[in-house]
Amino acid sequence: MAQQKSKAELLEMRRALYTHFDALIADLSEQQMQMPGVTDGWSVKDHIAHLTFWERVNLLEMLKAIEQGISWTDPGFESTEEVRDKTNEQVYLQNKDRPLADVLAEFQATHQQVLGYLEKLNEGALKTPYEWLGGRSIITWLSEPGGHYEEHEQYIRDWLAWQSSAKE
Known part of the structure; x- marks a missing residue:
């Protein structure tokens, strides 16, 4: 077993x-960011809103609970694939018409808040195994390969590659 990160x-x-x-999204125009089709009807903006939602309701709330010394209660958004799909659809509908800015x-802001909590928490709290993470620690959970950012980054990279090849 690999040694846990610090x-x-x-x-x-x-x-x-x-x-x-x-850096991936920095070079995209506003039009590219809002163009549907990255995955199904989702745009890059929709993927960003999706990532933000999950960072806020899972990671940020979990870190707040740890800081307060209370047990985190999973809001149930991921309880089954069907519930997760419905949640993702609701997040999409709530954000699809929001301004890109x-x-x-x-x-x-969510990224900064997550970093703020990670910085505030002591290493012991970050290395403690938690039941709600299947006995994993925050550090182990966040260090697992193939995380949420990577998944959505790949969707965007694939779409950009497809866009580029369609122009040729």
Whole structure:
């Protein structure tokens, strides 16, 4: 079993993850960000709103509970694939007509809040196994490969590659 990362390594990884994703979307025009079709009818903006929602309701709320010394209660948005799909559809509908600037600002603010909580929590709290994470620690959970950012980044990269090949 691999040694668990340190708090400093986790913070570095989270910053790099965000910076990498931000670099991917930074060169896109407003039109590209709002063009449907990345996955089904979703645009890049919709993927960003989706990531923001899940970071806020799962990770941020979990970190707040740890800071307060209380048990986190899963809101049940991921209880089954059907519930998760319905939640994702609701998030999409709530955000699809929001201005791009608002979605990007919330994405940035949520990222900063997550980093703030990760910085405030001591290493012991981040390395403690939690029942709601299947006995994993925050550090282990957030260090697992193939995370949410990577998944959506790949959708966007595939769409951009398809866009580029369609122009040729």
